[in-house]
Amino acid sequence: MAKTKSKFLCQECGYESPKYMGRCPGCNNWNTMEEEVVQKMDTRRSPSIVGKSKPQPIKTIKSSVHERYDTQDQELNRVLGGGLVKGSLTLISGEPGIGKSTLILQAGSKIAEKYGTTLYVSGEESEEQIKMRAERLGALTENLYVVSETNVDIIEKYIEEISPVFIIIDSVQTLYKEDLTSAPGSVSQVKECVNNLMRIGKSLHIPMFIVAHVTKQGELAGPRVLEHMVDTVLHFEGERTQEFRVLRALKNRFGTTSEIGVYEMKQEGLVEVANPSAMFLESLTEESEGAVVVATVEGTRPLLVEIQALVTPSNVGFARRTAVGIDLNRLNLIIAVLEKKMGLPLMNYDVYINVVGGLKLEGTFADLGVAVAIYSSLKGISIATRKLLVIGEISLTADIRPVLQLEKMVKEAEKMGFAACIVPEKNNTKFNDLKTIAVKGVHNIREALNCIGNS
Structure with a gap:
């Protein structure tokens, strides 16, 4: 033997x-x-090469426009690049309880209602549990088929029987193939199952949503090759205690990765947020110490959000630095510049920074806003948060560096009713069509802090 x-x-x-x-x-x-x-392979047979296509000059290849499904979800369409491409594999990841199943069930119901049969395959929940969620979300569509199954071979037979136009797999870590002896969720099972799903989707031109688990560090669980196999990787993020959710594209073969979709979690499910700035500034106070409004750009969309800072004396022997929504290393850099260049005694103070609404800010647009918020909390200076917007990147020399797409952010602030905006002087271009907002250019941090008052 x-x-x-x-x-x-x-x-x-x-x-x-x-x-x-x-x-x-x-x-x-x-x-x-x-x-x-290790599976023993039969090496006695010599492989035969049968190709449907042959090498040809790239200039002779005809270009084709990808046919897309309208998900009837403008935020999801925005992140996907205009809709769901036929034959594409989309991987959705996110922390448990963030709303992944809610998002895909809503999208599946809308696609089923408009285009035809949609198959929802669940390996974690029973059909009754999915029915209960669908009733709460109002996603009871006649063309939406639900099955609780984890065997990929059986799932393939269901696909052949009902010929769906859209397939949802929840989740890939529960699938298995009987040919492999390893447990579901292992590297071999995940790779082989995704290969099978990819073959089905590409050959039959069926788009698929595949849900994936995440690790404790928030990264995609499973082998890294999983991200390379699929066409699109979406990440659903947000705090479970907050009502806002943000959908980001980490990889997209059919569109950009800089767009985001913003949702609000309610009892009836995820609701699209057409104007995120208004939602993030909904609880903004008239005047407050340590609070300031900053701007950022996500893809083509400018966003205005509130940053809050709390500076308190340290009583434990060493100062604490806590940042929620911004990079902690970036916060330490800003504090070091304020200590060295402005002489602020922050060494013996705890500094806490929070971005209201659970949004995570990327880039350096909010540097100057963070510095102003820290200064305001330390000195006890109240800022008219509903009137002032602060934009700028801070260099190690305390200069305010220019930022991209400034005009778009300033116009968004004017639309939201702001009266003044502090921006870098180096890209303080002339805004010809601004009517109700005053733009003040600054060269360094000291000029910016003088604008809100110095003590």
Whole structure:
């Protein structure tokens, strides 16, 4: 009797080893190596090459426009690049309870209602549980078919029987193939199952939504090759205690990755937010210490959000720095500049920064706003938050560097009723069509802080 051979695979990065190791050399994670049986391949047959296409000059290849499905969700369409491309594989990740299943069920119901049969395959919930959620969301559509199954081969037979126009898999970590001896969710099972789904989707031109789990660090669970296999990777983020949710594209073969979709979680499900700035500024006070409004640009959309700072004396021997919504390293840099260039005694103070609404700010648009908020909280100066907008990047020399798409952000502030805007002097271009907002250009942090009062 032949001896069964096995290998050890890292469940995080897919690193292979003939023997067990406590720490994976590929990703340096502990206790991620699991044993899997090696499948013996028949090497007696010589492979035959049968290709449907032959190499040809690139100039002779005809270009085609991708046909897209309208999901009837403007935020989802925006992130996908204009709609759902036929035959595409879209991977959706996010923390548990963030609303992934709600989003895909709403999208599946709308597509089923407009285009035809949609198949929802769940490996984590029963048909009754999905029905209960659909009733709450108002997603009871006759063309929406639901099945609780984890065997990929059986799922393929269901697809052949009902011929759906759209498929939802929730989630890929629960699927398995009987040919493989490893457990569902292992590297081998995930790779093989996604390969099967990709073959089905590409050959039948059926778009698919695939839900994936995330690790404790918030990264996509499973092998890294999973992200390379799919066409689009979407990440659903936000705080479960907050009502706002943000959908980002981390990878998109059919559109840009700079757009975001903003939703509000309500009892009836996820509701699109057409004007995010108004929603983020809804609870804005007239005057407040340590609060200031900043602007950022996500794709083609300018966003105005409130940043709050709290500076208090430290009583534990060392100062704490806490940032929610912005990069902590960026906060430490701004504090160092304020200490060195402005002489602010922040060494013995705890500094807390929070972006209201649960939004995570990317880039350096909010640097100057963070500095102004810290200064305002330290000195006890109230800022007219409903009238003043602050935009700018801070350099290590305390200069205010120019930012991109400034005009778009200033026009958004004018539309929202702001009276003044502090911007970098270096890109303080002439705004010919501004009527109700005054633009003040500053060269460095000291000029910006003088604009709100100095003590």
